[in-house]
Amino acid sequence: MSMQLNETHDPALRSWVASANTADTDFPLQNLPFCLFRRAGRDEAYRGGVAIGDQIVDLGAIGNALDDAAPAARAAAALGALSSLNALMDAGPQAWSALRLALSRLLRGDATPRQELLVPQAEAEFAVPAQIGDYTDFYTSVHHATAVGKLFRPDNPLLPNYKWVPIGYHGRSSTIGVSGQQFARPRGQTRGPNDVEPSFGPCKRLDYEMEVGIFVGGGNAAGAPIAVAEAEQHVFGLCLLNDWSARDLQAWEYQPLGPFLSKNFATTISPWIVTLEALAPYRAAWTRDAADPQPLPYLDYPALRASGGFDVELEVLLQTAAMRRDGLAPTRVSLSNFRHSYWSVAQLLAHHTVNGCSLRAGDLLGSGTQSGPDASEAGSLLELSAGGKQPLTLPNGEQRVFLEDGDTIEMRGWARQPGRPRIGFGAVAGTVLPAR
Amino acid sequence: MSMQLNETHDPALRSWVASANTADTDFPLQNLPFCLFRRAGRDEAYRGGVAIGDQIVDLGAIGNALDDAAPAARAAAALGALSSLNALMDAGPQAWSALRLALSRLLRGDATPRQELLVPQAEAEFAVPAQIGDYTDFYTSVHHATAVGKLFRPDNPLLPNYKWVPIGYHGRSSTIGVSGQQFARPRGQTRGPNDVEPSFGPCKRLDYEMEVGIFVGGGNAAGAPIAVAEAEQHVFGLCLLNDWSARDLQAWEYQPLGPFLSKNFATTISPWIVTLEALAPYRAAWTRDAADPQPLPYLDYPALRASGGFDVELEVLLQTAAMRRDGLAPTRVSLSNFRHSYWSVAQLLAHHTVNGCSLRAGDLLGSGTQSGPDASEAGSLLELSAGGKQPLTLPNGEQRVFLEDGDTIEMRGWARQPGRPRIGFGAVAGTVLPAR
Numbered sequence: 001m002s003m004q005l006n007e008t009h010d011p012a013l014r015s016w017v018a019s020a021n022t023a024d025t026d027f028p029l030q031n032l033p034f035c036l037f038r039r040a041g042r043d044e045a046y047r048g049g050v051a052i053g054d055q056i057v058d059l060g061a062i063g064n065a066l067d068d069a070a071p072a073a074r075a076a077a078a079l080g081a082l083s084s085l086n087a088l089m090d091a092g093p094q095a096w097s098a099l100r101l102a103l104s105r106l107l108r109g110d111a112t113p114r115q116e117l118l119v120p121q122a123e124a125e126f127a128v129p130a131q132i133g134d135y136t137d138f139y140t141s142v143h144h145a146t147a148v149g150k151l152f153r154p155d156n157p158l159l160p161n162y163k164w165v166p167i168g169y170h171g172r173s174s175t176i177g178v179s180g181q182q183f184a185r186p187r188g189q190t191r192g193p194n195d196v197e198p199s200f201g202p203c204k205r206l207d208y209e210m211e212v213g214i215f216v217g218g219g220n221a222a223g224a225p226i227a228v229a230e231a232e233q234h235v236f237g238l239c240l241l242n243d244w245s246a247r248d249l250q251a252w253e254y255q256p257l258g259p260f261l262s263k264n265f266a267t268t269i270s271p272w273i274v275t276l277e278a279l280a281p282y283r284a285a286w287t288r289d290a291a292d293p294q295p296l297p298y299l300d301y302p303a304l305r306a307s308g309g310f311d312v313e314l315e316v317l318l319q320t321a322a323m324r325r326d327g328l329a330p331t332r333v334s335l336s337n338f339r340h341s342y343w344s345v346a347q348l349l350a351h352h353t354v355n356g357c358s359l360r361a362g363d364l365l366g367s368g369t370q371s372g373p374d375a376s377e378a379g380s381l382l383e384l385s386a387g388g389k390q391p392l393t394l395p396n397g398e399q400r401v402f403l404e405d406g407d408t409i410e411m412r413g414w415a416r417q418p419g420r421p422r423i424g425f426g427a428v429a430g431t432v433l434p435a436r
Numbered sequence: 437m438s439m440q441l442n443e444t445h446d447p448a449l450r451s452w453v454a455s456a457n458t459a460d461t462d463f464p465l466q467n468l469p470f471c472l473f474r475r476a477g478r479d480e481a482y483r484g485g486v487a488i489g490d491q492i493v494d495l496g497a498i499g500n501a502l503d504d505a506a507p508a509a510r511a512a513a514a515l516g517a518l519s520s521l522n523a524l525m526d527a528g529p530q531a532w533s534a535l536r537l538a539l540s541r542l543l544r545g546d547a548t549p550r551q552e553l554l555v556p557q558a559e560a561e562f563a564v565p566a567q568i569g570d571y572t573d574f575y576t577s578v579h580h581a582t583a584v585g586k587l588f589r590p591d592n593p594l595l596p597n598y599k600w601v602p603i604g605y606h607g608r609s610s611t612i613g614v615s616g617q618q619f620a621r622p623r624g625q626t627r628g629p630n631d632v633e634p635s636f637g638p639c640k641r642l643d644y645e646m647e648v649g650i651f652v653g654g655g656n657a658a659g660a661p662i663a664v665a666e667a668e669q670h671v672f673g674l675c676l677l678n679d680w681s682a683r684d685l686q687a688w689e690y691q692p693l694g695p696f697l698s699k700n701f702a703t704t705i706s707p708w709i710v711t712l713e714a715l716a717p718y719r720a721a722w723t724r725d726a727a728d729p730q731p732l733p734y735l736d737y738p739a740l741r742a743s744g745g746f747d748v749e750l751e752v753l754l755q756t757a758a759m760r761r762d763g764l765a766p767t768r769v770s771l772s773n774f775r776h777s778y779w780s781v782a783q784l785l786a787h788h789t790v791n792g793c794s795l796r797a798g799d800l801l802g803s804g805t806q807s808g809p810d811a812s813e814a815g816s817l818l819e820l821s822a823g824g825k826q827p828l829t830l831p832n833g834e835q836r837v838f839l840e841d842g843d844t845i846e847m848r849g850w851a852r853q854p855g856r857p858r859i860g861f862g863a864v865a866g867t868v869l870p871a872r
Binding site for chain 2: 133136139160161164165167171175184186197198200219223253256257260261297354355360
């Protein structure tokens with residue numbers, strides 16, 4: 001996939017969908033992210049859709065609208081009309097790019113308006129966009145790893161492997177839900193610092209983690225690693241991901257084999273997947289401290305230093321039950337950026353497969369919590385509250401160290417560059433219900 | 437599911453399939469394990485089958501053979517004829533039991549022989565029997581955990597959580613293969629004890645782990661834990677599992693989030709799944725040392741102490757390339773027993789779901805390496821070679837500390853009790869190819 005800019009990136013493009021031309025939309029014509037949706041309250045199949053302003057282009061209703069487009073675009077649209085996006089993801093970057101170009105032309109201001117292709121986002125319900133065969137969670141923010149490491153291992157915050165190995169572990173596919181997910185506070189074993197024996201009960205240190213999700217496009221055969229220089233061709237796109245975490249369960253269970261029940265009760269993703277092609281104008285340099293080691297050859301590639309990262313701002317907002325009751329909007333608790341990631345997306349795929357492990361279309365990778373260098377950029381309450389010691393005071397006077405029942409966490413993400421429209425990821429929201 | 441014995445367990449039963457009545461078969465009429473198979477070399481669909489002697493009852497060819505059986509048995513056979521066993525697994529213990537009874541009656545010596553239902557096992561090829569949504573690997577042998585802990589943490593071999601928490605982590609679904617799997621020696625980062633920096637190359641400490649696989653039958657909704665007393669009703673059956681492990685990769689990567697590339701390049705399972713009903717006469721007492729803590733209430737249940745375990749012998753055999761060339765049979769390197777497991781199968785399911793995590797039909801759990809208390813019962817080369825320090829000498833004079841290219845590991849399992857036929861799990865074999 002060429003990361004060169006093309007006509008779909010032209011900042012001057014406007015759409016006949018008026019809501020796509022406003023300054024505050026996440027979904028101008030230059031974005032065109034994918035989702036899986038259906039009209040809410042109807043007994044109809046989920047199918048693929050593409051955001052434009054406050055509307056969705058229904059790939060299941062495309063009919064003859066792309067008859068003038070390239071055959072590859074028509075074929076990709078047909079795959080996008082299926083009940084999951086796996087087949088479209090598997091089709092590869094030429095197919096994704098052909099469909100993007102065709103949709104861009106279809107929706108431009110000088111094209112004939114085709115309202116019959118549109119479903120208002122307000123009338124849609126969304127689903128997890130792919131059958132996720134395997135979900136892997138990484139740990140790519142050195143700022144997060146250092147801050148959390150200090151809490152778990154004060155004498156040894158950043159382990160010796162961190163700056164050599166993109167640390168990751170396998171997560172749970174069965175409990176990944178789309179924005180709007182609600183889940184009961186998990187129960188489990190914990191042992192306090194002064195306890196001899198563990199006890200069982202509801203989690204007392206429930207947290208979120210602000211992450212970027214990476215949907216794998218075309219996979220690789222077992223035994224055939226993905227080379228780092230080609231790895232981005234295997235990425236369908238990025239979404240937002242909330243890796244809900246039960247810190248007290250994690251502290252007691254995680255040695256020696258890593259997090260398990262502390263993570264696998266729920267993971268929430270945004271409905272929208274922004275393609276790498278849409279993000280091409282919003283790439284970031286990949287930088288290291290002078291003392292940091294150079295990546296091993298299988299993790300190094302020509303484009304890494306100039307444009308290995310993504311300049312995507314990541315915002316976390318909290319709305320408590322009391323705020324909701326009083327009509328108060330969610331309040332920002334942090335703002336970070338994906339460009340702080342110590343490892344690039346391409347490095348994650350290359351590392352994941354270098355031992356012969358196979359990825360499949362629809363697999364999901366989590367970036368790990370995207371904390372930045374400043375304290376206000378921390379991607380979890382564990383960091384914002386200094387391990388639960390310093391409560392956050394919210395605008396209505398409420399305080400939080402960890403999440404309480406009824407709290408909703410909303411994450412938003414967007415990319416912007418001078419002279420270009422801002423493109424957004426929409427939102428991922430999830431709500432904590434009381435323990436059963 | 438009642439674990440009481442019924443007519444299908446009668447030790448006197450004989451079959452019209454003569455090979456099922458021999459003393460050395462794994463598959464007498466009292467066993468009836470499931471597989472997914474097709475005739476080798478033919479362009480036909482995989483479907484379910486049931487072993488009897490050296491034959492397979494083809495569930496795709498059952499026709500009117502069960503017309504006299506209960507409707508539940510006919511319905512279950514129809515699900516078993518599909519291209520994966522997920523639907524049959526999801527049907528629940530009444531369905532599995534009805535089908536077992538019907539097949540037992542169909543195959544008895546006094547029934548009319550129906551050769552047209554049979555496919556010789558020698559003419560079949562097998563597949564992973566279900567679409568495995570999530571794969572979880574546990575760590576249930578306290579003997580393995582202690583022995584390995586000594587190598588990684590000499591001063592602290594068994595961590596404080598071990599005897600309270602059934603330790604587990606999520607593994608990789610995409611690289612699970614059926615017996616016969618071959619894979620290239622994985623490559624990756626390692627750092628020796630005297631090295632300042634890591635290096636990249638083929639794994640030098642490649643190992644196997646002898647485990648029992650547990651296929652989940654009916655799952656649970658997210659947020660609705662499976663109670664430990666009912667957990668066995670959610671287990672379709674057991675198989676053999678080889679958790680291939682790259683010890684040098686593991687030592688460098690595993691902190692703080694657990695094993696990743698050291699495990700996810702390959703996992704091999706036996707084609708046969710032995711149901712819990714078949715294993716009912718071969719249960720084992722579940723015992724603890726007097727000083728061990730009692731399980732927390734969510735992990736305790738009435739049947740635990742008398743019959744929580746399974747008396748299944750587990751054998752590991754090694755055949756090197758030289759042995760294969762010289763016509764030498766695989767040689768036994770260890771013999772253990774699943775009854776040594778510190779945690780019961782029911783406890784694994786209850787723990788896995790107590791936080792609200794959902795299991796789905798077809799999910800696979802690994803028991804963890806089943807090492808017994810004696811050194812000859814060690815389920816990995818890491819233990820047998822004392823961390824690579826004491827080579828094993830094979831009958832032909834070759835030595836091994838870890839696996840070499842061309843080595844085949846074969847695992848076998850069986851259960852026996854006085855006055856009852858021995859029932860077996862068949863074999864799971866896998867071969868290490870040279871690194872790419």
